[in-house]
């Protein structure tokens with residue numbers, strides 16, 4: 001466990017979370033560099049027997065400090081926008097380690113990828129392939145392309161984060177993929193480099209991956225028959241983690257099964273983990289502002305905290321469960337109750353957790369767990385709230401890797417009238 005109680009106080013490794021809150025304020029995201037590194041090493045070890053590129057899915061947590069750490073571990077990156085591309089470059093990544101996914105790449109984003117010389121574009125439609133070809137010719141740069149296939153596989157996860165079914169907007173149908181890659185191979189400004197898929201997120205079983213991999217391998221055989229040789233095969237990300245009581249797949253099991261299937265094939269395997277590396281390496285620190293004890297007639301008890309759905313959207317959006325623990329032992333006068341942990345935002349959907357048995361007093365610090373992935377990344381300025389600070393704990397030290405937003409950060413972008 002990354003976050004453990006020591007001498008009564010919840011800590012990140014040897015660093016007290018209360019000390020961080022004291023120094024930086026709340027709400028604040030705290031990430032453990034050791035926990036991220038340990039997860040990375042776990043994946044690296046699991047896939048050690050197969051030539052594998054681990055391309056971290058930046059969307060899970062795009063903080064520069066986190067990206068710099070992951071870059072230092074030797075990872076490549078999976079990006080979905082020009083902004084993410086600029087972030088990984090700013091964090092020190094080499095462009096040739098970057099794969100560019102996403103259904104709506106703009107001309108400007110494609111040009112940026114071409115100029116920087118990324119590893120490949122994961123192409124999601126025939127129209128996108130044409131656009132990339134046009135831009136490649138214009139810039140006189142060869143564009144390496146992988147085709148993202150929609151394998152029509154049920155990832156058995158939350159419907160909002162399943163992406164591999166044919167009703168989802170992602171990828172091209174398997175029947176189209178071969179034709180498009182043959183077209184790419186013949187095009188003077190395109191280079192067919194791989195086949196890709198990503199079937200969803202928070203996947204708990206190996207089965208759906210293997211179904212998807214088998215579809216890609218069938219396509220690889222068809223391509224070989226057309227003399228198209230590809231350099232890599234990308235099975236996406238989605239490796240599940242434990243939020244509550246899930247027992248997600250062991251990457252070693254997936255690696256073993258993948259190895260058996262990839263035997264004798266020259267292609268490198270690419271994986272795009274996001275959540276697996278960062279989710280359980282992060283907590284959101286928040287302070288109790290008010291307690292509103294419930295009534296006999298069934299009104300719940302509310303603990304109103306200073307973090308809200310704009311800071312951590314997952315509970316509101318996916319009904320996601322995140323653990324909540326007090327950072328310090330309860331003081332005198334704290335009330336034991338079954339609390340709904342809610343934020344200050346004017347929506348009933350603004351909750352971080354529901355029905356948690358906790359002993360609380362106003363002013364208490366809480367840690368909301370498993371918040372290192374899709375936490376800060378999905379935050380917003382809703383209700384004109386500034387986004388939280390972010391802190392990275394490395395060994396026995398911590399540093400602020402993003403300062404808290406100030407209202408001036410928001411106001412600076414806007415104007416009252418035409419003259420400003």
Ligand code: LLP
Nearest residue numbers: 057101198201202237238272273274275374
């Ligand atoms: N590769 C592609 C092409 C993706 O679309 C995604 C995630 C990943 C990799 C990384 O998936 P991961 O390993 O993190 O599961 N906001 C949602 C998750 C959305 C995932 C979108 N795509 C959540 O909070 O659960």
